[in-house]
Amino acid sequence: MNSNDVKTLISESENSHVEFKSEAVSNEGLAIVMIAFLNGQGGIILLGVEDDGTITGIDGSLDKKMNAINQIAQNSVKPAIIPVLDNFIIDNKPIISIKIEKGIQKPYYLIKNEKTLFYIRVGTTCRLASPEQIAILYANHPFVHYDVSPIPTLPLNYLDERRIRHYFIDIKKQTEKYYKDKHNTLCLNTRLAIKLTDSLVATLAGGLLFGRDPSQFIPSAGIRCAVFEGENKDYLVLDKKFINAPILPYEHNGIIIEDGMIEQAIQFVENNTRKRSIMQGIKRIDQSEYPMETLREVITNALIHRDYSLYGGQIQLLIFSDRLEMRSPGKLPNTLTIDMIKEGASYTRNPVLMKFAENYGYVEHLGMGIPEKIIKPILKLGYPEPEFIDNGYEFIVILRKTL
Numbered sequence: 001m002n003s004n005d006v007k008t009l010i011s012e013s014e015n016s017h018v019e020f021k022s023e024a025v026s027n028e029g030l031a032i033v034m035i036a037f038l039n040g041q042g043g044i045i046l047l048g049v050e051d052d053g054t055i056t057g058i059d060g061s062l063d064k065k066m067n068a069i070n071q072i073a074q075n076s077v078k079p080a081i082i083p084v085l086d087n088f089i090i091d092n093k094p095i096i097s098i099k100i101e102k103g104i105q106k107p108y109y110l111i112k113n114e115k116t117l118f119y120i121r122v123g124t125t126c127r128l129a130s131p132e133q134i135a136i137l138y139a140n141h142p143f144v145h146y147d148v149s150p151i152p153t154l155p156l157n158y159l160d161e162r163r164i165r166h167y168f169i170d171i172k173k174q175t176e177k178y179y180k181d182k183h184n185t186l187c188l189n190t191r192l193a194i195k196l197t198d199s200l201v202a203t204l205a206g207g208l209l210f211g212r213d214p215s216q217f218i219p220s221a222g223i224r225c226a227v228f229e230g231e232n233k234d235y236l237v238l239d240k241k242f243i244n245a246p247i248l249p250y251e252h253n254g255i256i257i258e259d260g261m262i263e264q265a266i267q268f269v270e271n272n273t274r275k276r277s278i279m280q281g282i283k284r285i286d287q288s289e290y291p292m293e294t295l296r297e298v299i300t301n302a303l304i305h306r307d308y309s310l311y312g313g314q315i316q317l318l319i320f321s322d323r324l325e326m327r328s329p330g331k332l333p334n335t336l337t338i339d340m341i342k343e344g345a346s347y348t349r350n351p352v353l354m355k356f357a358e359n360y361g362y363v364e365h366l367g368m369g370i371p372e373k374i375i376k377p378i379l380k381l382g383y384p385e386p387e388f389i390d391n392g393y394e395f396i397v398i399l400r401k402t403l
Contacts, residue, residue, distance in 0.1 A: 027072050028110070031072050078109050131201070147349075210246050220308045226317075231322050243264045273324075298399070299326065306328040
């Protein structure tokens, strides 16, 4: 950009990508404009130009002023940035241009009086973002995992306190006093919650893991289960259920008091499949049609790895006369292929959900669940090898049995 380009910008007045600021602008005022541009498509701030386009210039050392601007970008803007600075002489007066590229670590924010403030650009003004707009910033950020996106309508205190307490005290071994004193901090640090302006709301992970009624706030939550009399959906529906519960159970003294979504889904399969009788020595032993460890792994994988950014549909658990299907919205992430996951390769789409699943013992050997807990147990029963299908919008696991 040269002097003629700057003159053109000034002549065209402020717009959604250009902001004029007097040299007297406060540090906070300058940081707010930077943040709004970062959360949008980027922009240019011309320092030393009044709102009406009058060029008043900058007094004193340009180097000191540019150093001060860099300090604002480093200390006031979160995450910190490095702006592109330049200076020009326009109408015999020095001005500074501050070029802000579109942010790659959205959302950007300012901390003031212990409040987290997010700003966006609307026309020629910088405005505080609403909770819904903040959620969109998180969701659209390619480097932020979707399970840490905020759910603006779900306050932290609406999560199941019993389950959260069990996790931190019984599993993470925090003391009762520490838990009570640091409850909010613990939830923030484990990404169960996030601070929007001056309130704490649950993240997607928090709502799924501990929400009392997850689907009320997260349309993609839950498992739709159905049992069909024959081999396709044209046959009579024998049973159906929508499982809408926290993923994790509520335990007390090592005993499950309330099942989570995983246990409820396993129970649905157990209730709607036959037992197989096998002989062990002189004893006849009843076994489930589908191995428990396999069901647990298939259901857990669907809940932990599904693409929750795809609204309009839940996970489906379908039982037919000859097979069981688990259908999870979303394709395999990144460069994973069916052959790779069968060999144990893995990728964590939702790392917070994965971490909690590990802490609760649902995930033991990262990446080896499919070969060790799905394929091997099924083959051991003499069933056909499980099928894994990625059709571009659903990941499907099919467990066929011998009739």
